[in-house]
Structure formats: C-alpha cells, structure tokens
Amino acid sequence: xxxxxIVSNRVADxxxxxxxxxxxxxxxxxxxxxxxxxxxWNGKIEASPPEQPHIEQFDNVQMVxxxxxxxxxxxxxxxxxxxxxWPLFHYRLDLTQHDRAAYAGYRRVNAMFARHLxxxxxxxxxxxxxxxxxxxxxxxxxxxxxxQRIGFFLHIPFPPHEILxxxxxxxxxxxxxxxxxxxxxxxxxxxxxxxxxxxxxxxxAGDTLYGQADAFPIGIDVEDFSRLSQSAxxxxxxxxxxxxxxxxxxxxxxxxxxxxxxxxxxxxxFDRLLELYPEHQRTVSYLQIAPPTREEVAAYAxxxxxxxxxxxxxxxxxxxxxxxxxxxxxxxxxxxxxAGIFQTSNVGLVTPLRDGMNLVAKEYVAAQDPKNPGxxxxxxxxxxxxxxEEALQVNPYDIDSVAKALHAALIMPLEERQDxxxxxxxxxxxxxxxxxxxxxxxxxxxxxxxxxDTDCLVGAA
Numbered sequence: 121x122x123x124x125x126i127v128s129n130r131v132a133d134x135x136x137x138x139x140x141x142x143x144x145x146x147x148x149x150x151x152x153x154x155x156x157x158x159x160x161w162n163g164k165i166e167a168s169p170p171e172q173p174h175i176e177q178f179d180n181v182q183m184v185x186x187x188x189x190x191x192x193x194x195x196x197x198x199x200x201x202x203x204x205x206w207p208l209f210h211y212r213l214d215l216t217q218h219d220r221a222a223y224a225g226y227r228r229v230n231a232m233f234a235r236h237l238x239x240x241x242x243x244x245x246x247x248x249x250x251x252x253x254x255x256x257x258x259x260x261x262x263x264x265x266x267x268q269r270i271g272f273f274l275h276i277p278f279p280p281h282e283i284l285x286x287x288x289x290x291x292x293x294x295x296x297x298x299x300x301x302x303x304x305x306x307x308x309x310x311x312x313x314x315x316x317x318x319x320x321x322x323x324x325a326g327d328t329l330y331g332q333a334d335a336f337p338i339g340i341d342v343e344d345f346s347r348l349s350q351s352a353x354x355x356x357x358x359x360x361x362x363x364x365x366x367x368x369x370x371x372x373x374x375x376x377x378x379x380x381x382x383x384x385x386x387x388x389x390f391d392r393l394l395e396l397y398p399e400h401q402r403t404v405s406y407l408q409i410a411p412p413t414r415e416e417v418a419a420y421a422x423x424x425x426x427x428x429x430x431x432x433x434x435x436x437x438x439x440x441x442x443x444x445x446x447x448x449x450x451x452x453x454x455x456x457x458x459a460g461i462f463q464t465s466n467v468g469l470v471t472p473l474r475d476g477m478n479l480v481a482k483e484y485v486a487a488q489d490p491k492n493p494g495x496x497x498x499x500x501x502x503x504x505x506x507x508x509e510e511a512l513q514v515n516p517y518d519i520d521s522v523a524k525a526l527h528a529a530l531i532m533p534l535e536e537r538q539d540x541x542x543x544x545x546x547x548x549x550x551x552x553x554x555x556x557x558x559x560x561x562x563x564x565x566x567x568x569x570x571x572x573d574t575d576c577l578v579g580a581a
Contacts, residue, residue, distance in 0.1 A: 122244045122245060122246045122565065123156050123157065123242060123244070123245050123246070124151075124154055124155075124156035124157075124245075124246055124248065124561060125156060125157045125158075125159065125237075125240075125241065125245045125246065125247045125248065125268075126147055126151060126156065126157070126158045126159070126248050126250065127158075127159045127160060127233070127237065127247065127248065127249045127250065127254060127257065128147065128158070128159075128160045128249075128250040128251060128253075128254070129160055129161055129197070129201070129250075129251060129253035129254065130160055130161050130162075130163060131158050131159070131160040131161065131162055131183050131184075131185045132147065132148050132158075134148055134151070134152065134178050134179070134181060134183075135178070147250065151181050152179070152180075152181070153553075153554065153557070154180075154557065155179075155180030155181055156180075156181060156182070157181070157182045157183075157184060157240065157245075158181055158182070158183050158184070159173075159184045159185070159233070159236075159237050159240065160185060160186075160233075161185065161186060161187070161188055161197075162174060162185035162186060162187055164187040164188075165187060165188055165189065165190055165193050166187040166188075166189065167189065167190075168189065169189055169192075169232065170186045170187055170236070172236075173185060173186050173236050173240070174186070184236075184237075184240055186232075186233070186236055188229065191225065192225060192228065192229050192232075194225075195221060195222045195224070195225020195226065195228075195229075196222075196225045196226045196228070196229035196230075196253075197229075197253070199217075199219055199221070199222030199225060199226075200219070200222040200223050200225060200226035201226065201252060201253045203215075203216070203217040203219070203222070204216055204217060204218065204219070204222065204223070204287060205252045205253075205255075206252065206276070206380075208279065208283065208284065208286065208287055209252060209276045209277055209278065209279050209284075210276065210277060210279075210380045210473075210474045211277070211279055211283055211474050212379070212380070213283060213286050215379070216286065216287065218287065218288070223289050226256070227256055230254060230255075230256045230257045230260050231260045233254070233257055233260070234257055234260035234261045234263070234264055234266075235260075235264060237261065238261060238264045238265070238266055241266060241268055243268070244268075245268045246268065246269050246271070246561060246564055246565055247261070247266075247268050247269065247270045247271070248270075248271045248272075248273065248560070248561070248564070249270065249271065249272045249273075249300070250272070250273050250275065251273070251274060251275045251276065252274065252275075252276055254272075255272075255293050255296060255297050256292075256293065256296035256297075258270045258272065258296070258297075258299040258300045259295075259296035259299040261299075262299050269301050269302075269564050269565065269567055270299070270300050270301055271300055271301060271302040271303070271304065271560065271561075271564040272297065272300040272302070272303050272304065273303075273304040273305075273336065273338075273560065274303075274304065274305055274306070274310070274476070275306065275338070275476045275477070276475075276476040277306070277307075277309075277310055277313075277474055277475070277476050277503070278305055278310040278311075278313045278314050278317075279313060280313050280316065280317075281313070281316050281317035281320050281321070284317060285321075290321075291321060294317065294318075294321070301332070301564060301567040302332050302333070302334075302560070302563055302564045302567055303332070303333040303334075304333070304334060304335070304336040304560055305333070305334070305335050305336070306335065306336075306337055306338060306476045306477045306503040307335055307337065307476075307477075307503045307506045308335045308506065309503075309506070310335065310476075310503070311333060311334060311335045314333055315333070332563075332567065334563070336556060336559055336560045337477060337503065337504075337506070337507055337551055337556070338477050338479065338553075338556050339482065339548060339551045339552040339553045339554075339555055339556045340479055340482045340483055340486060340548065340552060340553050341552060341553045341554070342482075342486045342545075342548055342549050342552050345455075345459055345483050345486040345487060346486050346487065348455065348456045348459035348460070348487075349459035349460055349462060349463035349486070349487035349488075350463070351456070351460075352457075352459070352460025352461075352463055352464065356457070356460040356461060356464055359464070367403060368402075368403050368404065368405065368443075369403065369404045369405075369466040369467070369530055370404070370405050370406075370407055370464070370465045370466055370467075371390065371404065371405070371406045371407070371465065371466065371467040371468075371469050371526065371530075372406075372407045372408075372409075372461055372462060372465035372467070372468055372469065372484075373386060373406070373407070373408045373409070373410075373468075373469040373470065373471075374408075374409045374410075374453075374458060374461075374462075374480050375408075375409075375410055375470075375472070375480065376410065376411055376412075376413040377410040377411065377412055377413055377420060377423060377424055377427070377450065378413060378420065378423070379420070379422075379423045379473075380472055380473055380474050380475060381410075381472045381473070381475070382471050382472050382473040382499065382516045383408065383410060383423065383427050384423070384426050384427055384430055385471070385473070385516050385517065385519065385522075386408070386469060386471050386516070386522070387406075387408070387427070387430040387431060387434060387446065388430070388519050389471070389516075389519045389522035389523050389526065390406045390434070390445070390446065390523075390526070391430075391434045391437075391438075392519050392520060392522075392523035393523040393526045393527060394438055394445065395523075396520070396523050396524070396527070397523075397527045400527070400530065401438065402440055402443045404445075404530060405443070405444065405445060405446070405447060406445060406446050406447070406469070407446075407447045407449070407461070407465070408427075408431075408446065408447070408448050408449070409449045409453055409458070409461075410427065410448070410449070410450055411450070411451060411452045411453070412424075412450060412451070424450070427448070428448070428450075431446045431448045434446055458483070459483070459487050460487075462483060462484045462487035462488070462494075463487040463488065463489060465484075465494055466494045466495070466529070466530060467494055467495050467496075467497060467526060467529045467530060468480075468481070468484030468485075468494060468495070468496045468497065469497050469526070470484065470496065470497065470498050470499065470502060470504070471497065471498070471499040471502075471514060471516040471522060472499050472501060472502050472516065473499070473501060473516055473517070474501050475499070475501065475502040475503055475504075476503050477502070477503040477504055478502040478503060478504045479504075481496060481498055481502060481504040481508060481511070482504060482508075482548045484496055485508070485541065485544045485545055485548055486545070486548060488541055488545075490538065490541060490542070490545070491538075492534065492537075493537050493538060493540075493541035494529075494537070495511075495512060495529035495530075495532055495537055495540065496508065496511040496512065496540075496544065497511065497512045497514060497522070497525050497526060497529055498511035498512065498513050498514070499513070499514060499515075499516045500513045500514065500515060501515075501516065507547050507548075507551065508544055508547060508548075509543075509547075510539075510540040510541075510543040510544050510547075511540070511544065512525045512528060512529055
C-alpha cells in the first residue's frame, strides 16, 4: 500500500482531543486510522527561515513540521490566507484586503514548504494537500521535480467566478490548483462553481482538465463520537438532571469565533424567540461555545466585541434571579466534554452565514440518544445542508424564521424527533470519516498521471 502524505497549514497535535475545526478533526481521525506522514507548520514563529524540518513519530504517524518567520506569518497567514482568501471564499468581498506583498509572501511560503517536503517523499507516495493556505503548493512541488500523485481538498466553500475574480491573482491561483491530479470539494454546489469558473476563464472545463474534480463531503467517526457522548462527565449529567427537574431546555451552538459563523445573528434569533414565544421565558437557555481564532485579524476582534455586547444586552433584558438566558464560553472545550454537552442539549443550533461543511452539525446528530433525540436547526448555507435534509433548515439572515424554527424544535413531538434523527444518523454513517478518506485516496490512486492533457490550460485571466 502506498504511503499517505497529508499536507496542511498546521500539523495537529494528535495527543489532544479538542475541538479545533473540521480539517483538524477529520484529518486526525483519518491519520490515526491509516498512518502515514503529516507535513505542515508547527505553529511556531522564529527569527530566521528553517534549515531542516522537525521530525517526530507519534504512533503510526510521522509528523514533519516547520516554523515560520514573522514576515512569513504576517504575509502568508494573516495577510493573504486569512485577510484575502478566507473572506473571498466566504463571499465577503467587503472584508477582503488586497495586498500584492501579502500574495508574494503566500507564494514564498508555499515554495518553501515544497523545498522541505520534496526530500521527505517516496516515489510511490500519495500526497494529499489541504485547504486554501496551500493552493499553489502542488505547482511548486512539480517545479522541484515531484511526480507523485497529488490531490487537493478544499475545506471551505468555492465561490462563484464573479466573486473569485474580484482578486487580481485569481487566474494564477486556479492555474496553480490545476497542478493536482484530483481536486475535491465539500459539495456539489462548490464543484459547480469551480467548473463554471473554468468555463469562463479556460478553454475547457470539468474533468477534461489537468486532472479531475469532484465532491467528497467530509465526515466524522460516528461511532467514536457516539461513545464519547455516552460517557459524559458528572458535571454535565448533574446539569441535565437539574434542568430536567426545573423543566428547562438547552439550545447549544459550538463554533470558532468567526464572522462566517453568523453568531450575532444567532443571538438575535434567540432574543427574538423569547419575544415571539414568551412561554419559553425562564424555560430555555442558549449555550454558545466560541473558541478564539485568528485574534490578530481586526475583523475577528470586532466580532468578539459585538458578540459579547449582544450576550450582555440580551441577558440584561431577559434574565431572572435563577435563570440566565445566554451562557457564553470563549475558550476551547475538550471534544469528550462537547460530546456530552451535545447529548444533553435539546436543540443543536448550527447557522453559519456560509460554511464549507460544518462537522458540528454531524457531531450533534451522532451524540444524540436515539430514544429521546434532540433536533438540529441548520443553515441552508452550510455545506452539511446538502446531506442533512431532515434537519430544520433555515435562512440565517432571516431572524424571525430562525426563531420560529427554534420554537418548532423545542415543541417537536418525540415520534417526529426520532424519525428525523434516524434518517440523519443513517446519512452521516453512510459517508463517515473512513468513507471520506477511502473514497478520495482510492480515486487519487487510480488517476493516470502520465496521460494528462495540458492543452486546455491556456486561458485568459
């Protein structure tokens, strides 16, 4: 069997089981199962570029990592990946900061990664590159002579060509992306946007390009997460018993503190729930866990201030002596504790304004007790909405409709909750983490690398 080489911006710490986003959770589960090599940034910033990567063995996974210089971190990571590509791919042109120096830093770091990764590769390796930080890495690997099969998976949405074209580097980025043998997206909608872009800017489109492209929705280890939820800690169980005695319900949301997650809109919807349906006063609480992320980027500092202001205002308006409507936690929470919180929450509220997949939605489903399951309220703009049809799907911009869906979830009869959960559970089991890895890697391994047609790569920006 060929060795699997995973390449991502950050190398995850496989010793920890904290909620760190879909990429880290999905890849960590995959690598623990299959083994291989994982290459990327180690999260450290040093004064000078690295001469050699740091290599560490963890069970059946070899971790190969590099630090960044301060300039590389500011230009590649903060400047281009997270101030240009992230807002652009999430349809937020208003937050995109165009900077040619940042783009030069982005290309420089991708080239540096390629120089250090190439000597680590074996001839029959299968290389799987992940996410928007590394759009040009395969092109750089080809330049230094790598001929291995190289695949790419985009964990965030792929925007319509009109939006992507708003950055002057769009043609260079997509032309570099075509150095992969297989390109994977979360949803059929993302794949359609990609093919539409090719149709507008290249002389051919679809799977007649340099390689192939398809949708491979990322999954979770359903059985593992279900087991975690069943071993909830004492504090969680005590809280559930207390809420049961008082006749109270809990709505839960878990998201990185990011403007794409729709957290202020979500709090406004909960506030609206209490206004439209006063019977939920003092009987329903909303727990929002929002771990910090990219705090050096101004837009993220702004969203934190806004969220804390909303939580304080809503609590000040509705709270009683023995009831706090919103409980807000701004820190990382272990994955096993999250599983218990999901299992004991009546409603899972997952309403991003735009999201590649959102594994929290799938984790909430996996954590439920089939005999008495909670209800998933899901944004139609989350990639998971393509699969999770039985969730209560909402438009996160329409505050009243989200409030009404929350009310419907809180009063939903047991039989309907069971029917919806049974269907949702079957879907996430069918396309779980193992399915995701196996399907993509087998498809990549079957690509004929010597027969690529490059004639259609000539296009106009």
